[in-house]
């Protein structure tokens with residue numbers, strides 16, 4: 385069983401994907417981390433994110449980098465959204481994601497284009513969303529916990545910029561697959577959102593099987 389979980393920043397897709405992987409005992413891939421690794425490699429080398437050639441040159445990162453907490457910062461997330469818009473960067477990361485999705489027994493992947501491009505044949509597709517304001521509040525809280533000194537307005541502006549860039553790019557833009565079930569987590573606790581996600585998976589697998 386392949387479970388594809390897509391959605392914008394801080395919608396709760398990572399939390400839901402991890403919980404589904406635990407519940408169904410499936411391996412999980414946070415695909416955003418791959419684009420974050422490209423951005424981090426580029427930053428470390430002092431290259432130019434807007435340059436497609438520089439971004440492509442940063443795709444050969446070591447797997448150990450994926451565990452670096454720096455990848456989870458806003459600085460890297462912002463640049464990840466810039467490098468991910470370059471089609472050859474997406475092409476360089478495609479095979480790895482498809483292989484992960486197609487491993488025997490199945491997998492859970494979360495990102496922006498899992499249900500549309502990486503695994504269009506996934507048995508279950510969820511599109512997780514929440515209002516920009518609520519997503520900004522969640523991200524702001526996380527950043528404050530990390531000790532970052534940033535305002536809610538700034539976080540909201542960043543979220544809106546990233547939403548726009550991710551949904552307007554020509555290659556694999558973020559969008560809800562036609563056959564995806566929508567899960568709006570705006571007014572759900574984490575537990576409630578996870579229970580709802582499990583119910584949607586059960587519904588889909590019953591309908592399909």
Ligand code: CDP
Pocket residue numbers: 391392393394398415416417419420461464465466468469494495496497498546550
């Ligand atoms: O956790 P958050 O949603 O903030 O970010 P992420 O999932 O780590 O993704 C960082 C950036 O990578 C996104 O803004 C997208 O531009 C890009 N991304 C993508 O293009 N396709 C994916 N499947 C996953 C992430």
Ligand code: CDP
Pocket residue numbers: 391392393394395396397398399400522523526569572573574575577
């Ligand atoms: O992966 P994505 O960027 O979509 O979001 P996440 O990392 O799963 O969640 C972003 C933040 O929102 C985390 O701090 C979660 O604990 C929190 N969250 C929440 O408050 N309520 C939910 N229903 C889901 C997530």
